[in-house]
Amino acid sequence: MPAAGLLDDLAGIVGGAHVLTDPAITAGYLTDWTGRWTGDALAVVRPGNTAEVAGVVRRCAESGVAICPQGGNTGLVGGSVPPVGMPAVVLSTARLDWIDDVDVPGRAVGAGAGVPLARLERRVHAAGLAFGVDLAARDSATVGGMVATNAGGIHVVRYGSMRAQVLGIEAVLASGEVLRRWRPLRKDNVGYDLPGLLTGSEGTLAVITGVLVRLVPQLRRTASAIAAVDHPAAALRVLTAIEEAGLVVCAAELMIRRGMDLLAEHGHRRPFADPPPYLLLVTVEAAGADLAAALEAAGVADAVLEEGSAAQLWAVREAHTEIIARASTTPVVKLDVSVPLPALGDLIDAVDPLAAEFGARHIPFGHLADGNLHVNLLDVDPARADELTDRVLRAVAGLGGSISAEHGVGRAKVPWLDLSRSLADLAAMRAVKSALDPRGTLNPGVLGMASVTPPGRGL
Ligand SMILES: Cc1cc2nc3c(=O)[nH]c(=O)nc-3n(C[C@H](O)[C@H](O)[C@H](O)COP(=O)(O)OP(=O)(O)OC[C@H]3O[C@@H](n4cnc5c(N)ncnc54)[C@H](O)[C@@H]3O)c2cc1C
Incomplete structure (x- = not known):
C-alpha cells in the first residue's frame, strides 16, 4: 500500500x-x-x-x-x-472543540475551529451575551468553517458577516508555522489584516485552528412578522418604512409562494391560507405593537406577528433548504448570489423562464436586506446543470451582481470566477496563494x- x-x-x-x-x-x-x-x-x-x-x-x-x-x-x-x-x-x-471562558467585560470569546455554532451560542448566551452570526445549519456548521467561508446568515443586516466578528485567529500555515493574533482589540491597525485575509479563504491559505470573536448584547425584546407583499420591491419598501418608524431591523428575509406550496406539500403549516406572491419575514428589536403599527403604516394588508423568539415563523424560513433538497428528483442546483437591492425582482424574473426552459422548478428565497438570493433549481438534468448555472450566473452579472454572496466559490463556481473578478484581481489572489x-x-x-x-x- x-x-x-x-x-x-x-x-x-x-x-x-x-x-x-x-x-x-x-x-x-x-x-x-x-x-x-x-x-x-x-x-x-x-x-x-x-x-x-x-x-x-x-x-x-x-x-x-x-x-x-x-x-x-x-x-x-x-x-x-x-x-x-x-x-x-x-x-x-x-x-478542536474547546471554548474559553467568556470574557464578559471584553465582550469576546475564543473557541476551537471545530466548535459547532449552536454550542458556541449556548455558551455565550449563558454568560448573558450573544453572537452576531446565526444560520440554519447551526447544529453542524463550525466556527472555523464559518470563518473560512465568511458566513453570512440571518443577522448580517444588524451585525455584519463573519469577518466583522473576528477579533483574532490562530491558524496553521502551509509551512506548518502557527500564526496567532489573539487580542480582543476593536482597533488594531498594525499592517496587513491577516485574520481578515484568512476569513473567506475557504481552506486554501491555512488551516484555522481557533478563533477569537466579538460578542454583542442579547436582544431584550423582539417581534417578528411574516407580511404578505406582491413583489420584492414592495418588501423593500416595507422594510424602509419599518426603519423610518425607528425600529431596529435584526433580520429581513424574502420567501415566495412556490416555497410555501412546497413546504405545505411536506406537512408544514402555511402562514396564510392563500399565500401571497411574496412573503417578507422581518424581526425587529421592539415591541410587537410597534411592529404592527409600522406594518400598518406601510400599507401591509395581511401579516402574522409573533413576539419573542418567533420559532413558528422562523421554522417556515429555515425549513426551506432541507425540504428543497428532499423534494428535488436530482441534486439541487443551488446558486447563492447577490444583486443591488432594486434588482432582486428582476433577478427572479430572469431566472424563472430559464428554469422553465430547462424543465426545472425555481424556488428562490434569501436575505432580502443584503440583496442576497438563494436561487434553488430543482429537478435539473445533471448533464445540463452547468449550462443552466452558466445562464443564471451571467444574468446575475448582467444585473451588476456577485456570483457568490455568502457561500463562497468552492469547486462549484470556479468556471465563473471571471464574472465577478477582473484578471488583475484574480492574479493578485493567485500571488497571495503562492506566497x-x-x-x-x-x-x-x-x-x-x-x-x-x-x-x-x-x-
Ligand atoms: C441548512 C443550511 C443552511 C445554511 N445557511 C447559511 C446561511 O444562512 N449563510 C451562510 O453563509 N451559509 C449557510 N450555509 C452554508 C454553510 O453552513 C456555511 O458555509 C458554513 O460556514 C460552513 O461551515 P462548516 O463548518 O460546515 O464548513 P465546511 O462545510 O466543513 O467547509 C466549508 C469550507 O471551509 C473550509 N474550512 C472548514 N473548516 C476550516 C478550517 N478550520 N480551516 C480552514 N478552512 C476550513 C473547507 O475546506 C471548505 O472550503 C447553510 C448550509 C445549510 C446546510
Whole structure:
C-alpha cells in the first residue's frame, strides 16, 4: 500500500484511532451536503490540538499530499470535500472543540475551529451575551468553517458577516508555522489584516485552528412578522418604512409562494391560507405593537406577528433548504448570489423562464436586506446543470451582481470566477496563494487555485 508510510506517520502524530480509512466511516466526509460533490482521500485525519494540526500539515506537505480542511461539512459549494484523482487527506477539525471562558467585560470569546455554532451560542448566551452570526445549519456548521467561508446568515443586516466578528485567529500555515493574533482589540491597525485575509479563504491559505470573536448584547425584546407583499420591491419598501418608524431591523428575509406550496406539500403549516406572491419575514428589536403599527403604516394588508423568539415563523424560513433538497428528483442546483437591492425582482424574473426552459422548478428565497438570493433549481438534468448555472450566473452579472454572496466559490463556481473578478484581481489572489502556499497543498482546486506540485519525496 503506497500510502502506508504516510498513514503510519500521521497515526504517530494524532493517534491511530484518529486516522480513519474504513470506507463505511469515511464516506460521510467525502460527499458534501448537497450530494453534488464527492472526492477521494487516503484517510480522514482528526488532530486534537494545534500542534497536531501543524504536524499533519508538515507531513502531508513533505509528501505532496493535498489537505482538505473540513468542519461541519455543511458548505454548499463543494469546498469541504477533497479533489478526485489526487492523493489527499481530509483534515477534520471535529476534535478542536474547546471554548474559553467568556470574557464578559471584553465582550469576546475564543473557541476551537471545530466548535459547532449552536454550542458556541449556548455558551455565550449563558454568560448573558450573544453572537452576531446565526444560520440554519447551526447544529453542524463550525466556527472555523464559518470563518473560512465568511458566513453570512440571518443577522448580517444588524451585525455584519463573519469577518466583522473576528477579533483574532490562530491558524496553521502551509509551512506548518502557527500564526496567532489573539487580542480582543476593536482597533488594531498594525499592517496587513491577516485574520481578515484568512476569513473567506475557504481552506486554501491555512488551516484555522481557533478563533477569537466579538460578542454583542442579547436582544431584550423582539417581534417578528411574516407580511404578505406582491413583489420584492414592495418588501423593500416595507422594510424602509419599518426603519423610518425607528425600529431596529435584526433580520429581513424574502420567501415566495412556490416555497410555501412546497413546504405545505411536506406537512408544514402555511402562514396564510392563500399565500401571497411574496412573503417578507422581518424581526425587529421592539415591541410587537410597534411592529404592527409600522406594518400598518406601510400599507401591509395581511401579516402574522409573533413576539419573542418567533420559532413558528422562523421554522417556515429555515425549513426551506432541507425540504428543497428532499423534494428535488436530482441534486439541487443551488446558486447563492447577490444583486443591488432594486434588482432582486428582476433577478427572479430572469431566472424563472430559464428554469422553465430547462424543465426545472425555481424556488428562490434569501436575505432580502443584503440583496442576497438563494436561487434553488430543482429537478435539473445533471448533464445540463452547468449550462443552466452558466445562464443564471451571467444574468446575475448582467444585473451588476456577485456570483457568490455568502457561500463562497468552492469547486462549484470556479468556471465563473471571471464574472465577478477582473484578471488583475484574480492574479493578485493567485500571488497571495503562492506566497502562503507555494506548493498548493491546501485545498487544491478550490477557488480555482492550483494543484499540489510534484512531491519532493515519495509517499
Ligand atoms: C441548512 C443550511 C443552511 C445554511 N445557511 C447559511 C446561511 O444562512 N449563510 C451562510 O453563509 N451559509 C449557510 N450555509 C452554508 C454553510 O453552513 C456555511 O458555509 C458554513 O460556514 C460552513 O461551515 P462548516 O463548518 O460546515 O464548513 P465546511 O462545510 O466543513 O467547509 C466549508 C469550507 O471551509 C473550509 N474550512 C472548514 N473548516 C476550516 C478550517 N478550520 N480551516 C480552514 N478552512 C476550513 C473547507 O475546506 C471548505 O472550503 C447553510 C448550509 C445549510 C446546510
